[in-house]
Amino acid sequence: MLSDLLPILTLALLVTLALAGGIVLTRRLIGRSTPSPSLSPQPSDPAAIPAGITVKPQPLLTSAEASFYNVLRLAVQDRYLVLAQVPLWCLIDVEAPSRDVLKGFLNKIALKRVDFVLIHPGTLSVANVVELDVPSPSPARQARDRLLDTVFKAAGIEIVRINADQSYTVPALAGLLGLELVE
Template sequence: MTWLLIAVVVLAVLMAVIIAAGKSAKGASGQPFPYIKKDCLLTPAERSFLGVLEQAIGGQYRVYAQVRLADLLAVRTGIGRSARTIALNRINRKHADFVLCDKETLEIVCAIELDDASHQQARRKERDTFVEEACRAAGLPLARFVAKATYTIQDVRESIQQVAVIKLEPAPKPNDMESQNPTAQLSPATDSQDKAPVCPKCGGLTLLRTVKSGAHAGKQLWGCSSFPACKGYIPLGKQANR
C-alpha cells in the first residue's frame, strides 16, 4: 500500500512538471511562442569582413555587431511627445552592422556599415541616407564599406580613420607570423600579400604560402594566419576550401 501511494505521488509530480513546462512555452494568450533560433548572427559577407576589421583595429577597440540605432542614438530633449515618438520609431528597427567602442570605457567611437548588392535598391538607399543623416546630426562617425571578396587591412584602417579620430597601432607584418605553419613557408612576394583574401573558415587574414611537404609540395596557397588553430586555405586560382 505504501509503495502504491509513493507511485501515485511521483506520477502526480511528473504530471505537474509536464504541465508547467507546457505553460512556460506559451504566451499570455495560451498559444505557443512562434519563435525559432536563427542559424547565425551575421551573413557570410559580414562574418568575413569582421575578421578583417578585428585585425585592422588591432585589438585596441571592441567590435559589436548588429547594434540597434536606438542603442547608439538618443532623442534630444525639448521636443514634443509626438515628435519624440516618431523619432524613436524611425531608429528602433534599424541597426548598424558593426560598432567600435573604446576597450576600457565602452565609449561609442564609430559605426560601420557593410553595403552589399541590396543597398542599390531604392528603399535601401532611402534607409542608408536616413542613417547617414541621423549619425551626422548626432555626431556619430559612420564608415561605409562595399561588400566584396577581398579587403586590404590598410584600406580598412584608412577608411575608418578618415571619419573617426582613433589611434591604431601599426598592423602586424606577414613575416611576424611565419613560424605559425610548420608545413608551409611564406612566399617572398609582398605585393600579392597586400591583396590577400580572407580565410574561408574564420574570416581572418591569410598568408601566401608554399607547401613544403606532402602530395602538394611546392604548390602555393593562401593559408590562414592562425594555422594550426584554423586550417582554412584557398588554392591559388581556385575556389575556397573549408
C-alpha cells in the same frame, strides 16, 4: 420548551450564515481568473508566442560579414572593441519636444541595425560606425542609408561606408578607417 430549542436555533442560524457567506465568497472567487497550473504560457500572457509562430536560432552574421568582421578586428587591433548588428537606438540619446514626437521617431528607427560599431575600450563611447554597402541597393536600403547618415551626422558619429563586394587586406582596411597598424 423554548429554552430547549434556543441552542438548536442558534446553531441553525450560524450554519445558515456560514452557508450564505460561503456562497457569496464562491461567487466572488469565480469571477476572478485563477492562474493555470500548466507550464505553457496562456494566450493572455504577454510572453506567449502566438499560435502558428515558430522560433529558431539564426546566425548573427552572414559568412561574408563574418569574414569582414575578422579582418576588421585585426585592422583595429586593441584600439577598439568591435560590435556587430547593433540596434540604432542603442547608439544615440534621443530628446524630443513631446512624447508623441519621441514615439514617432523611435518607431522610425526601432528595427534599424548597423553592421559594425567601433567602441573605445576605455570610455565605451562610439568611435565609428562601419556599414557594408552593396553596389546597387534597393530603394528601401537607400532610404535606410539616408536615415542612418542623417541620424549619425546629427549625433556627431562618423559613419564609414565600405564596399561589401570587395575583399580587404588588414592594412587596406586600417587605411580606410584612418588607422595606422602597430607592429
